[in-house]
Amino acid sequence: MKIIVTSFLLIFATYLSQSQNKWTIQQAKEWQAKYGWMTGCNYINASSINQIEMWQADTFNPQEIDKELGWAKDIGFTFMRVFLHNVVWQNDPTGFKVRIKKFLDICEKHNIKVMFVFFDDCWYGNPRMGKQNDPVPGLHNSYWLQSPSFASKKNPASWGSLENYVKDILTTFGTDKRVIIWDLYNEPGNNDFYAETLPLLKNTVTWFRQVNPSQPMTIGVWQLGNIQFREVTNYSLEVSDIVSFHCYGGYENMRKDIDNFKSFGLPVICTEYLARGYNNTFEEMLPLMKTEGVIAINWGFVDGKTQTKYPWGSKPNAPEPEIWHHDVLRKDGKPYDEKEVKLIMQLTGK
Numbered sequence: 001m002k003i004i005v006t007s008f009l010l011i012f013a014t015y016l017s018q019s020q021n022k023w024t025i026q027q028a029k030e031w032q033a034k035y036g037w038m039t040g041c042n043y044i045n046a047s048s049i050n051q052i053e054m055w056q057a058d059t060f061n062p063q064e065i066d067k068e069l070g071w072a073k074d075i076g077f078t079f080m081r082v083f084l085h086n087v088v089w090q091n092d093p094t095g096f097k098v099r100i101k102k103f104l105d106i107c108e109k110h111n112i113k114v115m116f117v118f119f120d121d122c123w124y125g126n127p128r129m130g131k132q133n134d135p136v137p138g139l140h141n142s143y144w145l146q147s148p149s150f151a152s153k154k155n156p157a158s159w160g161s162l163e164n165y166v167k168d169i170l171t172t173f174g175t176d177k178r179v180i181i182w183d184l185y186n187e188p189g190n191n192d193f194y195a196e197t198l199p200l201l202k203n204t205v206t207w208f209r210q211v212n213p214s215q216p217m218t219i220g221v222w223q224l225g226n227i228q229f230r231e232v233t234n235y236s237l238e239v240s241d242i243v244s245f246h247c248y249g250g251y252e253n254m255r256k257d258i259d260n261f262k263s264f265g266l267p268v269i270c271t272e273y274l275a276r277g278y279n280n281t282f283e284e285m286l287p288l289m290k291t292e293g294v295i296a297i298n299w300g301f302v303d304g305k306t307q308t309k310y311p312w313g314s315k316p317n318a319p320e321p322e323i324w325h326h327d328v329l330r331k332d333g334k335p336y337d338e339k340e341v342k343l344i345m346q347l348t349g350k
Contacts, residue, residue, distance in 0.1 A: 021212045023241035025265050031216060031242070032267035032293075035113065035180060039286065039296040039348060040072070040079035042272065046304025046331060050145045051085040051120075053132045053305075057092065060099050066106050068302050071333045073110040075341050076348025080107065081115045081183065081271055081297050085147045087127045089165045097172050104178040115271070115297075116173075117183040118147070118166055119204065121190035121197060125150030138318030140310040140325065146191070153196045159203060166207045174213025181242060182217045183271065184208060189223070189232045198232055205239050216241030220271045224257065237264065246272035250279040251288070258292050267295070274298035276323050277311055282340045290347050300326030302333070309336075 023031075045064045048054035072080070082103070089096045100116075107114055123144035136142040152158045173179050184204050188197045201219065208217050219236035222245065223229035237243065243261045247254045247270055254273070261268045273285050273296065282298070289296040300308045308326040310318060324336050328344075335341040344350075 021209045022239065023216050028216065028241055028266045031180075037290055037293055037295065038079040038113070039290075039344065040077040040081070040112070041297060041301040041328065042299045043068075043072075043080040043082050043301055044304070044306060046302045049132050049135055049143045049305040050127075051083045051147065052088055052127060052129060052145060054083075055085060055088045055096060055099060056129060057095050057099070058130075059132075060102075062102055062106060065103060066109070067333075069106055069110045069112055071329060072112065072301065074350070075328075075335075076345050076350035077301075078111060078348070079113050079115070079180075079295065079297060081117060083117045083120060083147075083186070084169065085127065085145065086119075086162055086165045087129060087147070087149075089168070090161060091129050093165075093168060097169070100169075100173065104173075104176060108178050113180045114178055115181045115183050115269075116169070116179060117186050118169070119162075119184065119188075119200070120145075120147045120186040121153075121193050122146060122187055123191075125153075125191070135305045135307055136316050138310060138314055138316050139307060140312055140314045141306050141308055144306065148200075153193060153200060156199065159200065162200070163203070163207050166204060167211050170208065170211040170213050174211060174215065179215055181215050181269075182208065182213070183244065184217055184219050186220065187222045187246070188219065188236070189229050194228060194232070198235065201232065201235065218242045218244040218269065218271075220244040220246055221261075222246040222272070224260065240266075242267050242269060244269040244271045246270070247285075248273060248275040248278055248280050251284045254280070254285055254288060258288070258294055262292070262294075268293075269295040269297065271297050272299050274300065274326055275311075277321075277325060282343055286343065286347055298326070298328070300328065302329045303327050303331050303336075 044054050053059045125146045127145040133143045185201050188201050218240045221233050243266045247257050309324040311325040
């Protein structure tokens with residue numbers, strides 16, 4: 001009996017730590033009223049193949065970031081979703097935070113707000129500091145990195161370092177007005193991490209609530225209707241202050257997703273869209289999201305080392321596709337498609 005009671009108390013304590021400080025619907029609506037409708041992109045500078053190359057000291061490139069965010073401002077983008085990486089923090093926590101502050105200073109210069117992402121289940125599972133792999137020509141996202149590593153994800157004994165990472169970043173930037181929301185985990189459960197991800201996700205929510213920053217948090221829903229992700233999806237929707245989701249389907253898919261997620265009565269952000277070859281385009285999606293008040297963040301900005309102009313599943317040495325998958329601007333800042341940029345500028349009042 002004592003064992004049963006103790007177990008119940010532990011479960012109840014975990015529930016309280018995850019639900020305490022959760023924003024009310026009124027708080028979320030006030031947040032939405034403050035910032036209004038925004039559009040922007042998932043941002044990584046062109047000379048970085050992954051999150052580590054963007055953030056480590058030897059390859060951090062504030063001059064390039066300043067140039068590219070200036071282009072973003074020029075077309076009307078005001079919101080960037082940006083991935084961090086725990087390995088950079090573990091190697092150099094003080095320097096990492098200095099570089100994050102420098103990045104935020106550049107964003108402020110260009111009137112851009114930021115959503116930072118802590119963890120990610122996508123792509124390659126063995127991140128390391130130092131010289132990163134060169135891009136494989138023609139291959140979509142040939143060296144994007146999971147965070148944390150595959151090995152760490154499967155080893156809860158190593159999560160103390162992850163807790164320190166999350167809490168240190170939140171404590172340092174938890175009142176910074178340039179950061180207006182936190183995304184705790186990108187596509188939780190991707191790469192078949194169903195069993196490993198949910199416990200880490202729940203712990204991350206607990207760490208977030210314990211710090212209680214001034215900004216809200218979200219966990220993006222990305223496999224709505226997939227029974228394998230039901231538990232992760234339900235949990236993400238239950239604990240998020242602001243609802244966010246990914247949609248790479250056509251117009252009707254986006255329409256249905258928006259209707260579903262708006263039914264929660266919270267502000268809604270589409271944190272990933274734009275797959276031109278799948279009929280997911282600026283022309284179809286952006287006017288709809290503005291009409292519905294859904295903040296719109298497409299994947300990709302400047303053609304660079306991530307090579308996301310190539311579609312998912314592209315083969316090495318593939319020729320440049322006639323229709324780009326993601327990305328908005330060429331390396332020199334000129335639009336891939338002038339009509340798209342004119343539409344963005346029209347909708348953002350530029």
